[in-house]
Amino acid sequence: MKAVVYDQPRSISVRDVPDPVPGPGEVLVRIEMCGICGTDAHIHAGRFFSEYPLIPGHEPTGRVAAVGEAVTSVAVGQRVAVNGNTGCGGCGSCRDGYPLMCRNLRCLGVNGPGGFAELMLAPEANVFPADDLPVEVAVLAEPTxxxxxxxxxxxxxxxxxxxxxxxxxxxxxxxxxxxxxxxxxxxxxxxxxxxxxxxxxxxxxxxxxxxxxxxxxxxxxxxxxxxxxxxxxxxxxxxxxxxxxxxxxxxxxxxxxxxxxxxxxxxxxxxxxxxxxxxxxxxxSFAQVSSFPKALAMLRSGHVRTAGIITHRFPLDRFADALDALRHDPACHKAVVVPAA
Ligand SMILES: [Zn+2]
Ligand SMILES: [Zn+2]
Missing domain, CATH: 3.40.50.720 (NAD(P)-binding Rossmann-like Domain)
Structure with a gap:
């Protein structure tokens, strides 16, 4: 598959990497759209606990391409929004019931492979059905x-x-x-x-x-x-x-x-x-680990309106231009990457 890859901060390449294969309990998502935000500019510069090499992209949405063994909550072809953040379950903060402060917090697109790619893997628990939402709305699930x-x-x-x-x-x-x-x-x-x-x-x-x-x-x-x-x-x-x-x-x-x-x-x-x-x-207030269900509910209810937020769309190989638009184009509100474009 094609993906944006940082071998180190500030060095962007768009290249072919092996297709990820879903293991037990994992879902393979074909990315339809992945939002880019100010955090990506920090990740570009090597901040925000990012780890390299890295496929960035923490606001992904797409369709289920394949599921691993024992996955039951989503089916191939279904549109989903992906919550990239998971606590380890074992550290002091996780045991205290506050996985957002997990000392080993895993954030896909920050310290694990994210959504500026044709395909992305996520644990089943992090994948939320969003068939009823247009892709332009589903892509805002993470910021919401x-x-x-x-x-x-x-x-x-x-x-x-x-x-x-x-x-x-x-x-x-x-x-x-x-x-x-x-x-x-x-x-x-x-x-x-x-x-x-x-x-x-x-x-x-x-x-x-x-x-x-x-x-x-x-x-x-x-x-x-x-x-x-x-x-x-x-x-x-x-x-x-x-x-x-x-x-x-x-x-x-x-x-x-x-x-x-x-x-x-x-x-x-x-x-x-x-x-x-x-x-x-x-x-x-820092990120989130467990707020997707309520966020999706607010998007579905229409209480959170989003029409007109997305102003810029880029294919994968123009990721650097997307980052540039985000930082320097005063007419840019929300930029998204569309791998199939
Ligand atoms: Zn973001
Ligand atoms: Zn933890």
Missing amino acids: ACAMHGMEILRPAPGADVLVFGAGPTGLILAQLILHCGASRVTVAAPSVFKLDLARSFGIPVTIVADRADAAATAARARAIAPDGFDIVVDATGSAAVTEQAVPLAKDRGTVLVYGVTDPADRVALSPYDVYRRELTIKG
Whole structure:
């Protein structure tokens, strides 16, 4: 099969590799579409616990091509979404019942072979039927599952007033989940006007243009909406400068959720006195291991809308262009790789 292969960070090749063969309990998926996101840019640079050689691609969807012995829950030809993340089951965190913090966390597309390939193997337990969803929706199961885990962490109080920085695909999915889980108002702030238009088309009631070069102007626009601050401020940008900006915009006793992926070396300045005096809470939300069923339910229900999110499609051998579009093309919202293209 053809696959994107990193022999080491920053060295992309697209080449033929042996077809994977499903062992007992494994499902072989013929990839129809695999999403690319900011995390792939970190993986490209060798960060985010990636291991090489690597076939990247952690947002895969496709059709079952073959099943190993004892697989009963999916059949050949069925469309499925693949959850690439599994705890080892044996480490302290897994035994504590929190496999997401597994010390040996396996993430297909990060430290195991992922979906930027014609074929991919996954354990049966990680494969979710999605015949009823168009492929353009099924491919968003992984980012929606991550956003759903964000909800499990955030647990917004009924009637919460929420500001979300970032209108990327996950920012917009998370904003919709917050809206449908009891918030009284959700405001999305981002620099890109077409992404804010998309946010409003998804039912997000308020949007503000964020000026990355002028944090004070952005803060003033946010303050005009919520003079006392927001109950919850989410940073879904992956920019440490935005995290820094988020903390003062939280209301007294408010919560800041760090949701974007930054460089591990990034640092922010915040006032511990402010956190103490105003009893602020700062939370983090990382990936997910068990949020696929609820994410798929939210996509099926139509509460999470996705029409128009995918703006760019690339064949496998243009993976480098896909990564480039993600990082440098201001008109790119969600890019996907389509191996059959
Ligand atoms: Zn992703
Ligand atoms: Zn473990």
